[in-house]
Amino acid sequence: MQPIIEMREIQKHFGSVIALAGVTVDFFPGECHCLLGDNGAGKSTFIKTMSGVHKPTSGEIKFEGKPMHFEDPRDSIAAGIATVYQDLAMIPLMSVSRNFFMGNEPTKTRFGMRFFDHDHANETTMAEMRKMGINLRGPNQAVGTLSGGERQTVAIARAVHFGAKVLILDEPTSALGVRQTANVLATVDKVRKQGIAVVFITHNVRHAMAVGDRFTVLNRGTTYGTATKGEITPEELQEMMAGGQELATLEGSLGGTV
Numbered sequence: 032m033q034p035i036i037e038m039r040e041i042q043k044h045f046g047s048v049i050a051l052a053g054v055t056v057d058f059f060p061g062e063c064h065c066l067l068g069d070n071g072a073g074k075s076t077f078i079k080t081m082s083g084v085h086k087p088t089s090g091e092i093k094f095e096g097k098p099m100h101f102e103d104p105r106d107s108i109a110a111g112i113a114t115v116y117q118d119l120a121m122i123p124l125m126s127v128s129r130n131f132f133m134g135n136e137p138t139k140t141r142f143g144m145r146f147f148d149h150d151h152a153n154e155t156t157m158a159e160m161r162k163m164g165i166n167l168r169g170p171n172q173a174v175g176t177l178s179g180g181e182r183q184t185v186a187i188a189r190a191v192h193f194g195a196k197v198l199i200l201d202e203p204t205s206a207l208g209v210r211q212t213a214n215v216l217a218t219v220d221k222v223r224k225q226g227i228a229v230v231f232i233t234h235n236v237r238h239a240m241a242v243g244d245r246f247t248v249l250n251r252g253t254t255y256g257t258a259t260k261g262e263i264t265p266e267e268l269q270e271m272m273a274g275g276q277e278l279a280t281l282e283g284s285l286g287g288t289v
Contacts, residue, residue, distance in 0.1 A: 033096060034059050035197060035228050036081065036112075041090035043076055043252075050076040052252040053090070058197065063219060063229040065239035067272055068249035074232050077249065078199050081230070082114045083107035111196030115186045115203065123175030127167060128156040130174045131189050159188045163218050180211030184218050191222055198222055199230040204238050216242050236268045248272055 034057035043051040051073050058064050068074050079085045081092070083101035092099040094110060101107045104114075121130045129152070137148040137155075153170035160167055163184050174182060183203050190198055200219070204212045219242045223229050233239050239246060246263060248255040248271045255271050 032059055034093075035095055036099075037091075037093040038081065039091045039093075041077070041080060041092065042088045043080055043085055044088045050252055051080065051087070054249070054252070054254050056247050056254065056257060058228045058230060060196070060228050061223060061226045062244040063223045063231050063242045065231045065233060065243035065246045066249060067233060067236065067239055067246060067268065069234055069272055071251070072249040073252040074249055075201070076252075078114060078201060078230065078232060081107075082112055082199060111194055112199065113190035113193070113195035113197070114199040114201065115183070115190060116201045117203075117205065119182055119186045121174050121182060121186065124173055126171045127160070127174055127177070127185060128152040128170040131156045131159070131185060131192075135193060155192070159192050160184065163188045163221060164214070178211050179207045180214040183207070183211075183215045187215075187218050187222060191225065191227065195227060197228045197230065199232070201232045202234070203231070204233065204235060212238065234272065236265050236272070239268070240265050 036058045038057065039055050041051050041054045042049070054073070054077060056064075056066075066074055066077065076085065080087050083104045083106055094112070099110075101110070107114075122133070125133075128149070132152050132155075137151045138145045139148040139151075140146075156170045157167060165181055165184050165188075174185065177185070187198065187200070187203075203215050203219075207215060216238060219229055219231065223242070223244075229242075231239065231243060240260075243260060245257055245259050246268060247257045248268065250272070258268075
């Protein structure tokens, strides 16, 4: 199987600041590839480079085997790369169906005029949410009344419905409770089984281990390499994120465990 996205020696500089210093990683259809790292590791810059927000200073990105030159995020969305950020880009007072179709509104024509097709939007929204294991009270329910996990699921279901081939999730479980987190991780598993490549950005090793097939750790704009599930333990992943030798040195100087 060929990777759907290949990123080779990606560097991104902001003036004298080096955000990415030669990152190489690839992503395959039907897998959940977890990108881990602490704050400031370069995760956000990396996914914005992948999704067309930033252009790399140097390096090569291939999408479906061809060089990728997206001018802006709209090009990446049109190609099938969808990103769900932490703020979810939703309007709390609007209904679930309105948020689901925001920017892609279905219309119907009456008396020569085009109107929002509420029936189609409502039916589709309810059906897509049921596929993800969420039973709404109704399509007109305000998004603001949903739990954090349910809002995440709306955003994910929306991306999948509109043809995402690659789904990038930016810290989707960072502000959720235990049950909501479990729901989101179950949704990620459903998406992966549909053959979509999932890029799961997180700093939580337990969440990564629950759904990840491969794991890449970023630290200060570089990678510590990529490991496959079963080849690395949660403790090893945590140690890589925490700095490895630096953490061991600190433990030795304190005479105990950090």
